[in-house]
Amino acid sequence: MAEGTITIDGREIPFEKGETIITAARRAGIEIPHYCWHPGLKAPASCRMCLVEIEPPPGRPAMMLDILAWDEDQHDYTVVKKPKLMPACQMGCADGMVVHNTTSKEVEKARAAVQEMLLLNHPVDCPICDQAGECSLQDNLVAHYDYDKRMVDEPLHKVKAVPFSDDIVYDGERCIRCTRCVRISRDLAGDPVLSVRERGNHSEITVSPGRQLDHPYALMTANYCPVGALTPTHFRFKTRVWFLRSGLTLCQGCATGCNAYLDYDPRTNQPYRFRPRENEQVNQFWMCDEGMLSYPESQSGRLLTALVGGDDATMAEALQAAKKQLKGCEDEPERTAIVLSA
Amino acid sequence: MEPVDVELKDGELELPTDSMLVQMGPSHPAMHGTVRIVVELSGETLTKADVQIGFLHRGFEKMCERGTWSQCLPYVDRLNYASPMLNNVGFVLAAEKLLGVTVPERCQHSRVALSELARIADHMVCSAAFAMELGAFTPFLYLTKARELIYDILEEETGARVTHAFARIGGMAAPPSDDFGQMIRDAMPSVMQLVDDTEALLLKNRIFLDRVEGLGVMSQKDAIALGWTGPVLRSTGVPYDIRKAHPYLTYDQYDFDVPVGSAGDNYDRFMCRQAEIRQSARIIEQAVAQMPKSGPVNIDDPRVVFPPKDQVHNTIEGTIRHFKLVMEGVELPAGECYSYSEASNGELGFYILSDGSGTPWRVRIRPPCFACVQGLEQMITGGMIADVVPAFGSMNMIGGECDH
Numbered sequence: 134m135a136e137g138t139i140t141i142d143g144r145e146i147p148f149e150k151g152e153t154i155i156t157a158a159r160r161a162g163i164e165i166p167h168y169c170w171h172p173g174l175k176a177p178a179s180c181r182m183c184l185v186e187i188e189p190p191p192g193r194p195a196m197m198l199d200i201l202a203w204d205e206d207q208h209d210y211t212v213v214k215k216p217k218l219m220p221a222c223q224m225g226c227a228d229g230m231v232v233h234n235t236t237s238k239e240v241e242k243a244r245a246a247v248q249e250m251l252l253l254n255h256p257v258d259c260p261i262c263d264q265a266g267e268c269s270l271q272d273n274l275v276a277h278y279d280y281d282k283r284m285v286d287e288p289l290h291k292v293k294a295v296p297f298s299d300d301i302v303y304d305g306e307r308c309i310r311c312t313r314c315v316r317i318s319r320d321l322a323g324d325p326v327l328s329v330r331e332r333g334n335h336s337e338i339t340v341s342p343g344r345q346l347d348h349p350y351a352l353m354t355a356n357y358c359p360v361g362a363l364t365p366t367h368f369r370f371k372t373r374v375w376f377l378r379s380g381l382t383l384c385q386g387c388a389t390g391c392n393a394y395l396d397y398d399p400r401t402n403q404p405y406r407f408r409p410r411e412n413e414q415v416n417q418f419w420m421c422d423e424g425m426l427s428y429p430e431s432q433s434g435r436l437l438t439a440l441v442g443g444d445d446a447t448m449a450e451a452l453q454a455a456k457k458q459l460k461g462c463e464d465e466p467e468r469t470a471i472v473l474s475a
Numbered sequence: 476m477e478p479v480d481v482e483l484k485d486g487e488l489e490l491p492t493d494s495m496l497v498q499m500g501p502s503h504p505a506m507h508g509t510v511r512i513v514v515e516l517s518g519e520t521l522t523k524a525d526v527q528i529g530f531l532h533r534g535f536e537k538m539c540e541r542g543t544w545s546q547c548l549p550y551v552d553r554l555n556y557a558s559p560m561l562n563n564v565g566f567v568l569a570a571e572k573l574l575g576v577t578v579p580e581r582c583q584h585s586r587v588a589l590s591e592l593a594r595i596a597d598h599m600v601c602s603a604a605f606a607m608e609l610g611a612f613t614p615f616l617y618l619t620k621a622r623e624l625i626y627d628i629l630e631e632e633t634g635a636r637v638t639h640a641f642a643r644i645g646g647m648a649a650p651p652s653d654d655f656g657q658m659i660r661d662a663m664p665s666v667m668q669l670v671d672d673t674e675a676l677l678l679k680n681r682i683f684l685d686r687v688e689g690l691g692v693m694s695q696k697d698a699i700a701l702g703w704t705g706p707v708l709r710s711t712g713v714p715y716d717i718r719k720a721h722p723y724l725t726y727d728q729y730d731f732d733v734p735v736g737s738a739g740d741n742y743d744r745f746m747c748r749q750a751e752i753r754q755s756a757r758i759i760e761q762a763v764a765q766m767p768k769s770g771p772v773n774i775d776d777p778r779v780v781f782p783p784k785d786q787v788h789n790t791i792e793g794t795i796r797h798f799k800l801v802m803e804g805v806e807l808p809a810g811e812c813y814s815y816s817e818a819s820n821g822e823l824g825f826y827i828l829s830d831g832s833g834t835p836w837r838v839r840i841r842p843p844c845f846a847c848v849q850g851l852e853q854m855i856t857g858g859m860i861a862d863v864v865p866a867f868g869s870m871n872m873i874g875g876e877c878d879h
Binding site: 252255256257258259260265266270271274275278279280281282375 | 776777778786788789790791792793794795796798799802
């Protein structure tokens with residue numbers, strides 16, 4: 134039930150009780166750029182990419198902050214005022230709220246600054262990174278950042294290709310510490326095996342001592358990693374994502390029938406991976422590891438010949454066997470059930 | 476069959492009066508660019524001509540819809556392969572019109588200089604082939620030698636002699652070299668001397684003049700009605716040149732004339748091209764003189780212009796931008812535009828339609844030759860079959876652009 138409406142960039146959209154700006158915007162088809170926020174997880178508001186400008190309520194002064202800005206005329210930093218921006222992923226909607234997402238200069242500047250900061254120590258890895266082509270850093274750089282790199286120092290170097298388990302490999306240099314993987318492990322899998330250690334530039338994701346990232350939703354951490362920091366070993370260096378095409382499918386691993394995308398190479402029809410597909414009624418955003426790794430079964434191990442009791446048989450023999458088993462069913466058709474399965 | 480040794484009196488000998496159907500082309504030395512003319516002959520006189528184009532159709536417009544906007548450039552190079560730089564510049568002008576950007580002045584002068592070099596080369600190819608088809612082989616060699624001098628400059632500047640793919644949306648692949656002006660100043664006297672020598676060989680030559688003067692005539696009214704542009708239109712006396720009528724780049728800053736003919740015959744078309752070579756030389760001289768020695772060549776927009784290579788290799792920002800521009804292309808705003816420029820054969824138009832992505836939704840070319848070739852039938856019908864060759868040659872049909 135709509136609780137009221139908010140206005141984003143001049144467009145009025147309804148919101149439901151308890152919704153944040155980014156959730157209401159997403160339902161209305163407005164994309165607010167983000168890294169750390171995910172609709173299925175709690176919002177830490179740590180990446181600051183979704184900052185928006187919110188107009189003060191009528192009759193109230195705007196919340197302004199003092200900041201230092203470079204003044205070209207005086208050739209010095211001077212104190213100027215700037216409206217305080219709010220993270221759209223944590224800010225709840227209130228009726229009549231006026232939000233500026235793409236129409237605010239301050240928001241543009243803030244997003245460019247966030248983007249610049251995230252890339253300060255990022256390695257030049259796109260050519261060897263599996264995420265290239267579906268990376269949020271790439272998309273947001275082109276959309277929100279239009280000046281050259283200003284940092285001239287040697288970037289910070291961190292751990293690379295750390296196996297978190299047999300299935301997941303971690304790259305500290307690419308990681309932007311959005312903590313999605315931490316929250317997936319803690320909130321979805323209920324196994325807080327990942328955490329952030331160190332602070333600032335030096336912070337990185339780490340596995341609890343003596344443990345491995347081996348809970349049944351470990352592949353979800355790699356799947357929802359917005360950058361190339363967590364990569365699944367089964368997909369690592371196998372192909373490039375722009376060669377792949379996605380087909381809509383269901384996971385056949387169990388009766389849940391999780392909605393999924395099957396990514397395959399149209400040139401060879403070889404499947405490369407599953408990706409969970411959002412379905413509120415079935416699997417929300419998630420899939421378990423066993424299901425995620427069952428993608429080869431869409432091609433190999435398909436039942437192509439008849440079997441009787443597990444043994445190879447010709448079609449005629451199979452029909453004969455079926456006829457034998459169904460004998461007598463015509464007397465009690467209401468007590469007969471046949472299960473067909475793909 | 477009748478026996479041949481039948482005794483016949485002279486009065487009984489009859490030549491057949493049926494007309495004869497002859498197919499000229501599509502593979503015939505005089506049919507440059509693979510075109511077929513099906514002619515109906517009565518003796519040596521053409522009673523009917525059917526000009527059939529399309530043998531060089533390569534689906535260039537459709538191919539453009541598969542790549543990014545930048546990937547169209549090698550395709551447009553191969554439209555008029557005698558002057559690829561003009562096509563390059565024409566195409567990027569269309570994309571820039573849709574983007575609403577103007578390239579820096581240095582780039583504009585550089586584009587003009589390179590374009591006019593291409594125009595000279597193109598006109599020389601046409602004149603050379605034209606003379607050769609009439610039996611004059613020396614002018615062909617002279618003009619080809621002159622063209623080589625121009626190709627040397629183009630190779631030095633762009634890295635390729637013929638198909639450069641050198642223009643970029645929002646600039647050029649590389650700034651003009653330091654020696655660009657000097658190379659031109661060194662080469663142009665030799666080029667112009669060869670042009671003069673060619674004319675000296677041809678313009679007092681009775682055989683040449685007899686086959687070009689008063690033949691292949693097109694009236695001014697018909698030329699306009701057929702949509703002719705470029706030197707072939709100007710040879711009929713219409714002083715329409717897009718560089719003067721609707722100046723683009725820096726053409727309004729140069730002092731040059733638009734040569735026109737009067738009769739619209741083979742001779743005037745040949746002479747218009749020769750005169751335009753001299754005008755282009757004047758433009759080039761002014762362009763390199765006015766071109767700033769330093770300064771930006773590309774517009775300052777990282778979403779359009781490819782980052783410099785040292786940034787691509789050393790910074791993540793450059794790598795990502797390069798990756799995005801290569802994989803997804805320059806995103807032109809959704810919309811359509813028609814942009815036109817003066818190519819060597821006339822108005823070269825590009826109608827482009829963007830859906831806002833990096834891939835063209837539709838690219839349509841208006842090749843100058845396409846309109847010109849429509850007039851060929853009218854020019855040659857009623858004439859002698861031997862006059863097809865100079866009439867067609869003076870038109871400079873280029874299959875690559877005519878057949879899309």
